[in-house]
Amino acid sequence: MLFTSYGFIAFMAAVLVLYYLLPKVCQWPLLLVASLAFYAIADWRYLFFIVFTAASAYLIALKLESIEARRKAILAQSPDMTKEEKKALKARHKAAQWRWLLLALFLELGVLAVTKYTNFVLENLGKLFRDGRFHAIDMIVPMGISFYTFQTVSYVIDVYRGKQTAQRSFLKLLLFVSFFPQLVQGPISRYGDLSKTLYGPHPYDGKAVSFGLTRVLWGYFKKVVLADRIITAVTALIADTAQYTGTYVFVAMLFYAFELYCDFTGGIDITIGLAEAMGIRVAENFNLPYFSKNIKEYWNRWHITMGTWFTDYIFYPISVSKPMLKLSKWSRDHLGKAIGKRVTVYLSCFAVWLATGIWHGAAWNFVVWGLMNFVVIMASQELEPLYAKFHARFHVKGKAPYEVFQVVRTILLMSVIRMFDCYRDVPMTFKMVGTMFTRFNVHVLWDGSLLALGLTGADYGVLIAGFFIVLGVSLYKARRGSVREALYRKPRAALYGVMAALALVIVIFGAYGVGYDSSQFIYNQF
Amino acid sequence: MDTLLSILRSIHPEVDFELCDTLIDDSILDSLDIIAIISEINAQMDVTIPPEEIVPENFNSAEALWDLIERLEDE
Numbered sequence: 001m002l003f004t005s006y007g008f009i010a011f012m013a014a015v016l017v018l019y020y021l022l023p024k025v026c027q028w029p030l031l032l033v034a035s036l037a038f039y040a041i042a043d044w045r046y047l048f049f050i051v052f053t054a055a056s057a058y059l060i061a062l063k064l065e066s067i068e069a070r071r072k073a074i075l076a077q078s079p080d081m082t083k084e085e086k087k088a089l090k091a092r093h094k095a096a097q098w099r100w101l102l103l104a105l106f107l108e109l110g111v112l113a114v115t116k117y118t119n120f121v122l123e124n125l126g127k128l129f130r131d132g133r134f135h136a137i138d139m140i141v142p143m144g145i146s147f148y149t150f151q152t153v154s155y156v157i158d159v160y161r162g163k164q165t166a167q168r169s170f171l172k173l174l175l176f177v178s179f180f181p182q183l184v185q186g187p188i189s190r191y192g193d194l195s196k197t198l199y200g201p202h203p204y205d206g207k208a209v210s211f212g213l214t215r216v217l218w219g220y221f222k223k224v225v226l227a228d229r230i231i232t233a234v235t236a237l238i239a240d241t242a243q244y245t246g247t248y249v250f251v252a253m254l255f256y257a258f259e260l261y262c263d264f265t266g267g268i269d270i271t272i273g274l275a276e277a278m279g280i281r282v283a284e285n286f287n288l289p290y291f292s293k294n295i296k297e298y299w300n301r302w303h304i305t306m307g308t309w310f311t312d313y314i315f316y317p318i319s320v321s322k323p324m325l326k327l328s329k330w331s332r333d334h335l336g337k338a339i340g341k342r343v344t345v346y347l348s349c350f351a352v353w354l355a356t357g358i359w360h361g362a363a364w365n366f367v368v369w370g371l372m373n374f375v376v377i378m379a380s381q382e383l384e385p386l387y388a389k390f391h392a393r394f395h396v397k398g399k400a401p402y403e404v405f406q407v408v409r410t411i412l413l414m415s416v417i418r419m420f421d422c423y424r425d426v427p428m429t430f431k432m433v434g435t436m437f438t439r440f441n442v443h444v445l446w447d448g449s450l451l452a453l454g455l456t457g458a459d460y461g462v463l464i465a466g467f468f469i470v471l472g473v474s475l476y477k478a479r480r481g482s483v484r485e486a487l488y489r490k491p492r493a494a495l496y497g498v499m500a501a502l503a504l505v506i507v508i509f510g511a512y513g514v515g516y517d518s519s520q521f522i523y524n525q526f
Numbered sequence: 527m528d529t530l531l532s533i534l535r536s537i538h539p540e541v542d543f544e545l546c547d548t549l550i551d552d553s554i555l556d557s558l559d560i561i562a563i564i565s566e567i568n569a570q571m572d573v574t575i576p577p578e579e580i581v582p583e584n585f586n587s588a589e590a591l592w593d594l595i596e597r598l599e600d601e
Contacts, residue, residue: 087601161578296556311557316577319561325568332569344565345558381558 001041003184003270004224011038012216012274016209019278024201031198031278032171035180039143046142049115053108054170054177057152060104061159061166061173067097068162097160104156112149115141120362144184146359148177150309155191157313164192172199181271185264187285187305194282202279210495211484212277217502218473219269220510226466227262229511230255232454238422241432246439249419249432251450256422257415258467261290264303288474293406295376298414306359310352319348345381350374360421365429369420376413462509527592533566534588547587560585573598 001008015034019027039046071093075081081089118139125134155176158164167173176191176198237244237252244252268285275282289302299307318324324344332340350371357370396402416433423429444450451457476483487495534543537559541549549555555563563585564575573595584594 090601163578300553300556312577312580315557316561316580320564320568320575320577320580322574325565325574328565329569340569341562341565345561348561349558 001038003267004220004228016274016277019202020204024203027200027202027278028172028175028198031179032175035175035178035183038180039178039183042143043140045140049111049140049142049145050148050178051174053111053149053152054174056104056107057156057177058167058170058173060100060107061156062168063100064097064156064159065166067093067100101156101160105153108149108153108156112145115139115145117358117362147186147188148183150188150306150359151191152177154188154309154313158191167191167195175199179275181274182282185267185271186303187268187271187283188309189283189305194280197279197281200279205279207488208279209277210499211488212273212275214484214487214495214499214502215269215273215276217273217499217506219266219271219273220506221466221502222262222266222269222470224266224506224510226463226470227259227266229455229459230259230262230463232459232511233450234259234422236453241423241428245432245435246441247436247444248441248449249436251445252422253415253419253436256418257290257411258463260418260421262466262470288478290411291407291474291478292410293403294380294410295373295413296380298410299373299377306356310356314355315348315352318351319344324348346378349378353377363424364426365420365424368426368429369417372417372420376417527588529570530567530592530595531588533563533570534591536566537562543588547589550582550586555585563591567595571595 001011011034015030018030022030036047039050071089074089075086078085119136122134123136126132126136155164155173159166167176172195176189176194179189179194179198182189234252234255237248237255265286272282272284283305285304285306287301287304289298292298292301324347327347328340328344330340331343353370353374354367355370356373357367360366360369391397419433420426420429423432450460455463473483476486480486484495487498531543534541538554541554543549546552546554560580564580567573567575575594575598579594579598584590
């Protein structure tokens with residue numbers, strides 16, 4: 001059931017109405033039933049995977065907590081323990097917890113690895129040996145498995161680290177893992193954040209409902225009117241790599257950047273808006289990413305929950321691990337302070353970006369995409385002293401034209417790297433990007449060639465208007481804050497008027513066409 | 527504390543670490559800086575900061591970081 005299907009809209013409306021009609025004690029059980037039904041409608045077999053992941057996390061988190069409780073009980077019973085004895089006790093219990101944590105990671109990441117990456121491994125073995133022994137097999141890849149697995153893993157690790165108490169109710173934990181608005185494309189919530197509001201009770205709040213629904217409509221506008229319209233041109237441009245070279249590739253790159261932004265942020269707006277309408281606070285996943293002045297800032301603003309997940313659960317643990325610190329010390333002693341300081345950061349960043357690439361998909365283009373991000377981030381890190389000299393020499397830092405240049409540079413850089421995601425083939429991506437600099441057919445921008453990509457002049461008109469609306473809202477948000485709050489301060493008709501206008505625009509300008517079947521959200525596949 | 531201040535200054539010479547208590551909140555330190563600091567602390571002070579202690583409260587000021595180091599030395 002796609003977010004953009006009529007079925008989902010009816011499902012969402014029914015859940016929302018029941019949510020406030022039923023007694024408040026029924027709110028979270030209703031969400032659990034709705035979430036499992038949502039998942040079962042997609043494929044009932046998916047339920048086994050998600051219940052297995054939730055159950056293993058539930059049991060192991062309780063075990064982790066009981067080990068820590070036992071340590072505290074021993075400490076309470078032995079007030080005369082020396083510092084060394086306390087240290088030894090802690091080490092013993094930590095080792096036991098570590099073994100349970102490893103089991104949890106093995107079970108949860110194991111399911112993810114087997115379902116999502118078996119065919120990738122088999123296909124590559126097949127290419128390597130060419131003797132027919134290895135070939136892809138028919139596998140179920142449960143919808144949203146990358147998202148809910150990461151969410152579950154973070155829960156278990158947080159319990160292990162003592163940052164989180166274990167959830168006593170299995171059904172409540174299952175709701176955290178399967179909460180339907182965020183099941184298929186995130187955000188990747190942390191238990192400590194989401195659980196504060198997930199289980200209610202939530203009395204009806206008119207402001208929260210109208211704010212939430214406005215955001216849902218804004219999400220649908222970006223997805224159905226803009227992303228689902230421009231995808232026609234993007235698909236055409238990518239499909240014919242013989243014809244669409246040079247400037248066409250540049251156009252595909254910018255169109256895809258706009259499509260991905262509208263698609264992913266639109267989907268997240270629907271998720272967060274729907275949750276908000278039910279009084280549930282889901283973590284923000286974007287903070288005006290296309291206003292970033294460098295790639296590091298971009299990754300702090302784009303898919304935020306994924307970035308913080310990799311930072312907290314991969315980057316920091318690897319960076320401060322004993323072998324890494326030993327390596328850092330060794331490098332400092334043998335290769336010099338400058339290299340010693342960099343070794344940890346470089347190796348940890350490499351691991352994070354490799355993992356980020358693999359997380360996005362079981363294909364080489366995603367691996368290369370991840371490593372390209374690593375190279376650019378490290379290069380910009382190394383060039384920082386040079387930038388500082390440049391800024392000091394020319395006094396450009398903080399000046400509007402230079403900031404615009406930085407923003408445009410970041411957008412172009414990210415868009416080029418994203419071409420690996422676009423063409424889904426590493427050599428082909430390099431070849432097509434290369435044609436941007438070798439084939440000069442800039443005339444296609446004005447000679448009507450762009451009208452042969454499946455979009456009419458009217459479609460381009462809608463896209464241009466939509467672009468300026470999105471840009472205007474983003475600029476307002478960056479300078480003055482929440483647009484919805486601003487509307488709410490005006491007579492109530494203003495907010496309702498905007499909601500009605502958005503709904504009308506979605507109905508009239510949504511890219512439906514004959515035999516409408518909305519495109520899947522790009523991030524659903526991850 | 528002097529060693530810690532000299533580590534911090536070697537990473538961000540432009541910041542007044544004795545006064546600033548919003549190093550994380552104001553995005554003065556990013557994740558790469560934090561790892562560089564932890565690595566230096568380990569090398570120069572022989573204190574290992576575990577991943578669960580890498581939270582904004584422990585890195586928002588030199589004082590908070592010093593408290594963390596003392597606590598870890600004590601454990």
